[in-house]
Amino acid sequence: xxxxxxxxxxxxxxxxxxxxxxxxxxxxxxxxxxxxxxxxxxxxxxxxxxxxxxxxxxxxxxxxxxxxxxxxxxxxxxxxxxxxxxxxxxxxxxxxxxxxxxxxxxxxxxxxxxxxxxxxxxxxxxxxxxxxxxxxxxxxxxxxxxxxxxxxxxxxxxxxxxxxxxxxxxxxxxxxxxxxxxxxxxxxxxxxxxxxxxxxxxxxxxxxxxxxxxxxxxxxxxxxxx
Numbered sequence: 631x632x633x634x635x636x637x638x639x640x641x642x643x644x645x646x647x648x649x650x651x652x653x654x655x656x657x658x659x660x661x662x663x664x665x666x667x668x669x670x671x672x673x674x675x676x677x678x679x680x681x682x683x684x685x686x687x688x689x690x691x692x693x694x695x696x697x698x699x700x701x702x703x704x705x706x707x708x709x710x711x712x713x714x715x716x717x718x719x720x721x722x723x724x725x726x727x728x729x730x731x732x733x734x735x736x737x738x739x740x741x742x743x744x745x746x747x748x749x750x751x752x753x754x755x756x757x758x759x760x761x762x763x764x765x766x767x768x769x770x771x772x773x774x775x776x777x778x779x780x781x782x783x784x785x786x787x788x789x790x791x792x793x794x795x796x797x798x799x800x801x802x803x804x805x806x807x808x809x810x811x812x813x814x815x816x817x818x819x820x821x822x823x824x825x826x827x828x829x830x831x832x833x834x835x836x837x838x839x840x841x842x843x844x845x846x847x848x849x850x851x852x853x854x855x856x
Contacts, residue, residue, distance in 0.1 A: 668699065668706075669697060669708060672697040672698070672699055673697070674695050674696075674697050675695060675696050675697070675819075675838040675839075676693065676694070676695055676838065677693070677694035677695065677696065677709075677819065677820070677821055677836035677837055677838050678690065678836055678837070678838070678840045679834070679835060679836050679840075680835060680837070680840065680841045680842065680843055680844045680845075681840060681841070681842045681843070682842065682843045682844055683835065683844055690834060690836055691834065692711070692712040692713055692714060692795070692823055692834065693711075693712050694709060694710065694711040694712065694821050694823075694836055695709070695710050696708065696709045696710075696819045696838055698817075698819065700804065700815070700855050703803060703804045704801050704802065704803045704804060705735075705737070705800075705801070705802040705804055705815075705817065705855070706800070706801050707735065707798065707799070707800045707801075707802070707819065708797070708798070708799050709733050709797070709798040709819060709821075710795065710796075710797050710798075711733070711795045711796050711797075711798075711821060711823070712794075712795040713731065713752075713794075713795040713796055713823065714795075715825050715826055716731055716752050716796070717730050717731050717824040717825060717826055717828055718730045718731050718732070718751040718752050718753050718755075719731075719732075719751070719824075719828065720751060720753075720755055720757075721755075722755060723755050723756055723757060724757050725755065725757060726757070727749040727750070727751045727755055727756075727757050728749050728822055729828065730751065730822075730824050730828055731751060731752055731822065731823060731824050732749045732750060732751045732752075732821070732822050733749070733750045733798050733819070733820070733821055734747060734748065734749055734750075734818075734819075734820040734821065734822065734846060735747075735748040735750070735800075735802065735817065735818070735819060735820075736748075736817060736818040736820065736846060736847075736849070736852065737802070737804065737815055737816075737817055738815065738816045738817070738849050738852060739814070739815060739816075740814035740815060740816055740854065741814075743762065743763050743764065744760060744761060744762045744763070745760075745761055745764075745816075745849060746758060746759070746760050746761070747759050747760075747761065747846075748802065750798055750800065752796045761847070764847055764849050814854065814855065814856060815854070815855045816849060816852035816853065816854050816855070817852055817853050817855055818837055818838070818839070818841075818846060818849075818851075818852045818853065819837060819838045819853075820835070820836070820837035820838075820846045821834075821835070821836050821837065822834075822835060823835075823836070838853065839851060839852070839853050
């Protein structure tokens with residue numbers, strides 16, 4: 631799949647708005663209100679099912695969108711999810727949140743084999759795990775709550791209801807997550823959407839960018855931040 635980049639036009643508008651690297655202070659406040667001028671300059675991407683699920687005739691019942699940008703080595707994210715039945719899993723940071731409703735953010739330094747997987751639930755809990763090698767369970771690090779690798783994921787306003795869904799607003803310092811401070815990153819914004827049964831057979835998977843198969847670890851298909 632072809633890599634996706636911000637166009638020069640989009641980057642130029644972000645520079646003019648003062649929301650990309652080089653600004654003294656990021657303009658996007660992570661408070662869930664989304665009234666900063668930065669967000670209005672960004673494209674809105676739809677999360678879509680993997681191609682193999684579409685081929686099998688599966689339809690995405692509940693939609694999701696995301697907007698994001700990087701500034702001062704921080705990934706800023708807004709994700710909005712329709713959700714008629716919230717089904718989170720876990721009771722605290724560091725739990726296996728992916729067994730229920732969650733947003734997943736994958737962050738991979740370009741040219742490196744390792745990457746991080748971050749889970750955020752509608753309750754605002756977050757967990758982080760490091761993979762030393764793509765989709766290799768033997769290389770998977772132990773699950774932590776983010777503090778040991780100084781991952782900071784802030785959910786200021788994860789407001790939701792059983793009728794309208796939920797909104798995630800987060801800021802993830804890239805060099806603090808990775809500890810190496812590289813300039814280029816590949817990312818995936820993904821979602822696991824469960825019903826009240828918490829069954830994998832009925833869950834919906836979607837992401838931006840779209841993946842060819844139902845596996846969020848297809849790092850070669852991630853979106854490239856620059």
